[in-house]
Ligand SMILES: Cc1ncc(C[n+]2csc(CCOP(=O)(O)OP(=O)(O)O)c2C)c(N)n1
């Protein structure tokens with residue numbers, strides 16, 4: 001570890017470093033990040049890009065009294081380094097280890113937990129208003145990227161900042177503009193920021209304007225005097241950032257986001273400002289590591305890699321569910337020209353890059369705007385298109401009302417391809433896809449499917465695109481499970497698939513948890529039991545005909561799902577058995593009412609009691 005970084009053991013220790021050594025410290029931080037993330041995996045490029053911004057904040061502010069909210073929070077490793085957690089980086093994103101996002105319970109310098117995009121300005125405004133109501137004086141800041149600024153919630157907050165303007169109360173927003181979301185940034189705001197980037201700083205503009213006017217013989221000087229008096233008109237004419245200025249947010253740009261001294265000057269100036277102020281910092285995602293600079297998308301979120309070559313260590317031996325989705329959609333779209341694909345700033349993660357390559361005019365990246373994406377899809381469907389919205393389960397939570405209000409009430413044929421459904425592992429609590437059955441299964445007109453493995457996925461997708469109404473298919477992060485059971489039964493609305501008949505006990509497996517259930521069946525058989533096994537396939541509409549048969553044949557019915565138990569499939573079966581006055585024993589296995597922290601998926605399944613061994617134990621305990 002670098003000599004200077006080694007001196008930083010507690011919050012504010014950076015203030016003991018001589019200013020002339022800041023560039024050396026920045027390099028030591030970059031070396032540390034590359035060394036550690038190359039071993040643990042994590043979000044590297046964003047953190048490399050935020051080194052100087054974070055250092056400057058820690059030089060100018062005093063923690064934990066002063067407070068910074070990091071938008072998304074994937075770029076908060078430097079903040080964690082500078083607040084006494086550098087020794088924990090060997091446990092980054094591992095069970096009981098350092099979280100990859102800010103977390104209140106981890107440090108009093110993590111004032112607000114993040115993970116989902118575009119929340120930082122809202123949260124910081126809440127902190128600032130509380131400060132003012134309490135008549136305190138700390139500095140409150142939000143660090144938001146250009147990608148996160150494409151999220152609608154950010155504008156709701158920018159709009160509401162007027163309450164600080166009115167009271168002349170300070171709040172700093174640092175816009176970390178690197179022209180990148182995970183992929184290239186998109187949309188009108190990105191174009192606006194590009195325009196701002198293309199200009200020099202306002203102060204230069206003002207000076208240049210005055211010089212130009214003063215050089216005009218005769219009228220020039222008086223015009224310059226008049227304009228100078230009405231600063232706003234110069235601003236109106238020339239200042240970049242008028243979008244912010246017109247909302248009452250002072251725009252301070254452009255600042256070189258890698259010049260620590262310029263940043264310190266800007267932040268110290270901003271601290272004195274009476275009202276909200278936005279510092280527009282230009283950075284490079286992946287700064288300081290050539291492989292990440294060249295390919296910031298690859299190094300946005302990356303597994304352990306060889307830092308000498310930039311190559312990921314784990315060789316991909318199997319396809320992922322995302323690969324199967326992407327390949328199948330390209331084929332289905334070839335046959336059906338009405339198929340259009342939508343992503344909310346996740347073209348790589350959802351696999352839609354492949355679709356974009358084949359059908360660029362039928363591909364839409366709407367930015368980090370899931371709410372908009374859902375209703376945009378509804379509009380497309382209302383005009384006869386077959387929109388497919390590929391979205392991570394936890395991010396679709398943003399569009400819940402749009403699913404209900406704009407798609408399901410109107411019974412519009414939108415196909416939701418819900419990736420990262422179920423446990424996701426290292427991203428932890430904010431990213432687990434363990435709520436989608438709960439938040440979709442109670443919406444009338446919605447159909448919710450879950451393939452047991454990759455063989456069933458293409459057929460389910462074909463069925464979905466032929467189904468005339470709202471329909472969703474949930475599938476997990478990671479490699480496919482090519483299971484014991486071959487896909488055979490054709491897909492029929494609301495029909496489950498009996499895999500093994502068995503007797504006494506039957507297991508109903510939802511989606512990819514089939515992997516654990518098949519192992520459990522083998523283990524039970526080895527102990528003399530003969531369990532039945534059902535591939536649920538349709539969470540809704542439920543296969544009530546099958547449930548009637550099962551209720552007559554088996555004394556114990558077991559449901560297993562990678563979802564909260566509350567609102568889950570097991571609860572739906574329980575309601576069915578209750579409504580039909582069935583006397584069966586019911587054992588529901590799933591996530592029992594807690595948020596699942598960062599760990600491996602296997603560790604998370606074991607903790608939840610839905611790995612094979614736990615399923616077996618629960619069944620045997622129940623049967624004896
Ligand atoms: C609601 C939501 N949608 C999508 C994501 C996935 N996501 C994480 S970081 C990111 C891009 C953020 O870009 P930017 O704010 O510019 O930060 P940078 O990585 O460039 O520093 C996206 C889309 C998310 N975290 N939350």
Ligand SMILES: CC(=O)[C@@H](O)[C@H](O)COP(=O)(O)O
Pocket residue numbers: 043072074115182300301349420424427477
């Ligand atoms: C920070 C963020 O929200 C994304 O980078 C997310 O971590 C990506 O998840 P996957 O690694 O599953 O694509």
Ligand SMILES: [Mg+2]
Pocket residue numbers: 145146147148176177178179180181
């Ligand atoms: Mg960015």
